[in-house]
Amino acid sequence: MGKTIKEIIFDIGGGIANNKKFKAVQIGGPSGGCLIEKHLDLKIDYETIKDAGAMMGSGGLVVMDEDNCMVDVAKFFMDFIQRESCGKCIPCREGTKQMLAILEKITSADDLKDGKATLERFKGIMTLSKLANVIQDTSLCGLGQTAPNPVLSTLKWFRNEYDAHVYERRCPAGVCRGLIKYEIDQNKCVGCTACALKCPEKAIIGTKKAPHYIVQEKCVKCGLCIQVCKFGAVKVN
Numbered sequence: 636m637g638k639t640i641k642e643i644i645f646d647i648g649g650g651i652a653n654n655k656k657f658k659a660v661q662i663g664g665p666s667g668g669c670l671i672e673k674h675l676d677l678k679i680d681y682e683t684i685k686d687a688g689a690m691m692g693s694g695g696l697v698v699m700d701e702d703n704c705m706v707d708v709a710k711f712f713m714d715f716i717q718r719e720s721c722g723k724c725i726p727c728r729e730g731t732k733q734m735l736a737i738l739e740k741i742t743s744a745d746d747l748k749d750g751k752a753t754l755e756r757f758k759g760i761m762t763l764s765k766l767a768n769v770i771q772d773t774s775l776c777g778l779g780q781t782a783p784n785p786v787l788s789t790l791k792w793f794r795n796e797y798d799a800h801v802y803e804r805r806c807p808a809g810v811c812r813g814l815i816k817y818e819i820d821q822n823k824c825v826g827c828t829a830c831a832l833k834c835p836e837k838a839i840i841g842t843k844k845a846p847h848y849i850v851q852e853k854c855v856k857c858g859l860c861i862q863v864c865k866f867g868a869v870k871v872n
Contacts, residue, residue, distance in 0.1 A: 641675035644698055655700035659792065663692025665712040665719075666781035668788035669705065688788050690781065704810035705793040706800050710738040712785040719778060727779030730770035734786060737763055741800045744813035760801045764790060809871040812856045816872045819860075821846040823868035830860035830869060 640660060644650065651657050659669045668689035670677070677683050681691050699708060717731040737759035740752075767783030774780050790797060799805045806814040819830070819839075824846040831839040831847060838854045841847030849860070861869040 636679055639676050639678050640670065640696075643679070643696065644675070648696075648698070651698065651700050655702060657698070658701055658703055659699045659705065659708075659789075661697040661699070661708070661712070661785065662689040662695075663784075664695050665715045666690070666778065666784055667692045667695075668784040669699075669708070669792060670788075671792045688791065689784070692781075702808060702810075704742075704806050704808035705789045705796050706738065706742055706806070707808075707810045709786045709789045710735065710742060713738055713782075716778070716782045716785075720782075721776075721778075724773075724775040724779060726770045726773040727775070727782060730766060730774075731779075731782050734763065734766055734770070734783065737766075738786070741797070742806070742811040742813060744804070756801050760797060815856060816851065817849055817854060817856060817858070817860055818870055818872055819847050819849055820868045820870060821848075823866050825866055825868075827866070829863045829865070833859045833863045835859070 638647075640662075644657070644660065657672060657675075659671050660674075661667055661669050662684060668687075670687055670689055674687050677687055684691055699705070713731060713735045717735050720727045720731055722728045740759055741756055763786060767787050770783050771780050774782070796807055799807050800811065800814060804814055809815050824841075826841060826844040826846060828841070828843055828847070831837075831841060835857060836853045836855050838850045839847050839860060840850060861871065
């Protein structure tokens with residue numbers, strides 16, 4: 636108590652793994668909130684953390700770096716909270732279920748020609764904050780009253796990532812499988828066939844010493860191709 640968040644993460648915790656850039660820290664467990672770089676100099680005490688939009692909770696810190704998708708982080712915590720709900724009151728039981736459904740929808744792929752699915756994505760992001768506030772105000776216990784915190788805090792500090800998922804169908808961090816696409820740079824591919832041999836769905840086509848390409852309809856986005864490519868030819872869009 637009294638030390639800054641920065642001291643705990645970088646001095647005591649040893650900093651960000653693999654020299655990655657700090658992005659956010661989730662404080663207080665699943666029902667806590669995400670804080671960003673400007674909060675690193677805050678000193679740890681109950682009121683200061685609460686005023687910043689998080690809470691002490693269990694006292695845990697989960698640090699995110701540049702490779703983390705904050706929409707996916709919110710979905711992960713909401714999934715946990717929804718499972719933890721005792722089900723006694725409707726706001727927590729049904730509200731968290733609806734919040735999770737919205738997050739799952741905006742992080743998954745849908746048919747571009749399906750107007751209904753597109754409309755549901757737009758409606759979901761527009762009602763997410765309102766739904767979160769209703770759950771906070773009307774739930775019976777502390778779990779429901781703090782359940783929306785991960786979503787509200789990530790919406791506040793990383794709205795651009797939510798917008799990219801909804802309006803551009805793109806995950807900036809390349810985490811949400813439904814919104815990423817693996818492609819092979821024809822100028823870098825030497826036709827070594829390593830990616831084609833590893834692909835479990837035989838979605839990569841090409842002959843030896845000639846550029847390969849990925850059949851998007853077959854690709855399950857497992858990422859094995861980008862792992863085995865030694866020439867940096869496979870990229871994520």
